[in-house]
Amino acid sequence: PGILYIVATPIGNLADISFRAVETLNQVNLIAAEDTRHSKYLLTHYQIATPTISLHEHNEQQRSDVLLQKLQAGESIALISDAGTPLINDPGYRLVTRVIEAGIQVVPIPGCSALIAALSAAGLASNRFAFEGFLPPKVFARQHTLQQFIHETRTLIFYESPKRIAATLQDCQQIFGPDRQATLARELTKIHETIKTAPLAVLTEWVTNDLNQQKGEIVLLIAGAPAAITADEQAMQQLLTLLLPEMS
Ligand code: SAM
Numbered sequence: 151p152g153i154l155y156i157v158a159t160p161i162g163n164l165a166d167i168s169f170r171a172v173e174t175l176n177q178v179n180l181i182a183a184e185d186t187r188h189s190k191y192l193l194t195h196y197q198i199a200t201p202t203i204s205l206h207e208h209n210e211q212q213r214s215d216v217l218l219q220k221l222q223a224g225e226s227i228a229l230i231s232d233a234g235t236p237l238i239n240d241p242g243y244r245l246v247t248r249v250i251e252a253g254i255q256v257v258p259i260p261g262c263s264a265l266i267a268a269l270s271a272a273g274l275a276s277n278r279f280a281f282e283g284f285l286p287p288k289v290f291a292r293q294h295t296l297q298q299f300i301h302e303t304r305t306l307i308f309y310e311s312p313k314r315i316a317a318t319l320q321d322c323q324q325i326f327g328p329d330r331q332a333t334l335a336r337e338l339t340k341i342h343e344t345i346k347t348a349p350l351a352v353l354t355e356w357v358t359n360d361l362n363q364q365k366g367e368i369v370l371l372i373a374g375a376p377a378a379i380t381a382d383e384q385a386m387q388q389l390l391t392l393l394l395p396e397m398s
Pocket residue numbers: 161162231233234235236237238239240262263264265308309310311335336337338339340367368369
């Protein structure tokens with residue numbers, strides 16, 4: 151059988167692609183792309199003439215059958231998405247699962263991912279983090295999701311729409327408090343790249359008052375709850391539990 155390559159592509163700056171990725175895209179028989187028209191720009195830039203086929207959220211199941219047959223017939227295929235690493239908030243998971251189940255080799259060609267680029271330049275603790283993808287768009291569901299992370303000590307990473315970033319930051323400030331550090335990483339690798347780390351109160355006010363910060367592609371990072379304070383809080387809670395019966 152052939153090999154399925156999972157190829158990371160740039161998240162803005164076309165130069166952010168590896169030699170190996172370009173080589174692979176040139177050598178495979180077929181490129182499965184999330185949006186073939188969108189990917190044409192990248193492929194033309196690198197003079198890659200490999201045929202493309204679409205694989206997106208809505209046809210992944212049925213396209214997987216076709217791609218699996220081709221792999222079984224000995225063709226090699228590269229999967230790319232519109233930006234960054236496929237499967238990271240992008241299609242491909244079902245295809246990869248099925249290809250592995252069929253005993254066919256899957257090879258990653260690593261490269262960009264917006265969450266890793268953002269984390270690497272945010273200045274927040276990077277040894278442990280939780281990537282949560284997109285927050286729910288509706289207010290109540292979003293607040294509920296954020297509340298679940300009140301005691302999370304790992305750095306939190308979300309993808310967020312520019313339309314909702316101001317409202318989401320306001321929710322974060324309410325839920326995590328005004329002093330919690332957070333980072334807005336916007337338009338990474340592009341002309342208007344902006345990375346700002348500040349306490350939530352400062353970041354929220356800045357984004358709310360500057361419409362330019364509510365444009366483009368955004369990664370939002372929130373520092374984890376400080377472990378020391380969490381332990382203190384726990385001790386305090388234990389103390390209160392002990393004292394309360396005495397006081398009533
Ligand atoms: N597969 C991609 C990756 O590896 O990062 C993520 C795809 S997801 C559908 C698209 C979201 O990623 C955007 O809405 C934004 O939140 C984030 N993103 C992608 N490119 C970005 C960039 N250049 N700067 C900031 N965020 C970006």
